[in-house]
Amino acid sequence: MPISGLPPYDDTNIFARILRGEIPCKKVYEDDWALAFNDINPQAPTHVLVIPKGKYCSFADFSAAASEAEIAGFMRAVGKIAKDLGHEAPGYRLLANMGADSGQEVPHFHVHLFAGRPLGRMLPSS
Ligand code: 5GP
Numbered sequence: 001m002p003i004s005g006l007p008p009y010d011d012t013n014i015f016a017r018i019l020r021g022e023i024p025c026k027k028v029y030e031d032d033w034a035l036a037f038n039d040i041n042p043q044a045p046t047h048v049l050v051i052p053k054g055k056y057c058s059f060a061d062f063s064a065a066a067s068e069a070e071i072a073g074f075m076r077a078v079g080k081i082a083k084d085l086g087h088e089a090p091g092y093r094l095l096a097n098m099g100a101d102s103g104q105e106v107p108h109f110h111v112h113l114f115a116g117r118p119l120g121r122m123l124p125s126s
C-alpha cells in the first residue's frame with residue numbers, strides 16, 4: 001500500500017515490466033527478494049540496478065511499508081551482489097533516488113550499485 005502523499009504504484013513502469021519478464025534485462029542476480037540487472041545506460045564500469053520483488057514506488061514507500069523480511073532480504077541481496085562481483089575491496093557506491101529533486105525516473109524502488117573505477121565526489125558542486 002502506498003504511503004500517504006505519494007502516488008500509487010504504477011504497474012506499467014519499466015521495472016515492473018522487467019519483473020514480469022515482459023521486457024528483457026541483463027540479469028546479474030535474483031532471489032526471493034531482489035532482482036539485479038545491468039543499467040541500460042551505465043555511468044561506471046559496473047552499474048547494476050537492484051530492485052525489490054514487491055511493488056514499492058520509492059525508498060520512502062519501501063522503508064515505510066515493506067515487511068522486515070523484505071527489507072532484510074533486499075539489503076542482504078545488495079551486499080551479496082557487491083561482494084560476489086568483487087567490489088568490496090576496491091569499494092563501491094550505492095545510490096537511491098527518491099522523488100522529483102533527486103531526478104528519480106523509474107517509480108519502482110531501486111538501488112544503483114556503481115563500481116569499477118574511482119567514483120569521485122558524491123555530488124557535483126553547484
Ligand atoms: P533513476 O533516475 O530512476 O534513479 O534511475 C533509473 C535508471 O534506470 C537509469 O539509470 C536508467 O538508465 C535505467 N533504465 C531506464 N530504463 C531502463 C531499461 O529499460 N532497462 C534497464 N536495464 N535500465 C533502464
